[in-house]
Amino acid sequence: xxxxxxxxxxxxxxxxxxxxxxxxxxxxxxxxxxxxxxxxxxxxxxxxxxxxxxxxxxxxxxxxxxxxxxxxxxxxxxxxxxxxxxxxxxxxxxxxx
Numbered sequence: 413x414x415x416x417x418x419x420x421x422x423x424x425x426x427x428x429x430x431x432x433x434x435x436x437x438x439x440x441x442x443x444x445x446x447x448x449x450x451x452x453x454x455x456x457x458x459x460x461x462x463x464x465x466x467x468x469x470x471x472x473x474x475x476x477x478x479x480x481x482x483x484x485x486x487x488x489x490x491x492x493x494x495x496x497x498x499x500x501x502x503x504x505x506x507x508x509x
Contacts, residue, residue, distance in 0.1 A: 419449045426456065434458065457497055466490065 413420060425441055426434035438459040442452070452463060460466055461480040468476035468489050476488050483490040 413444060419451065420445055421451045421453070423453045424455070425452075426454070426458075457494060 422441060422445075426437050429437065434456065435458045438452075438454075438456070442450075442459050442462050452459065454460075464479070466476070466478060466480060466483055467474050468483070470489060476483055476490055484494055485491075
């Protein structure tokens, strides 16, 4: 990030982090790279509402392309992922002792 290359590629920058830390880091990275060509490669949804364009891949092929607003209002893989994450967040967690 400090070298100021014309394009910055962030490939799974939050892999192996707990979710709150990963979300905070993604927010910080996107803020730090604002105004700069940045490619964020991720399986997570956090921060995608802040990027200019989303490319959804399936088996190496682009199956959806657009903004967060566009892709979360039409049926497709991104909307299914959003709905799955929302359902998981609302589901109670069973803990056995």
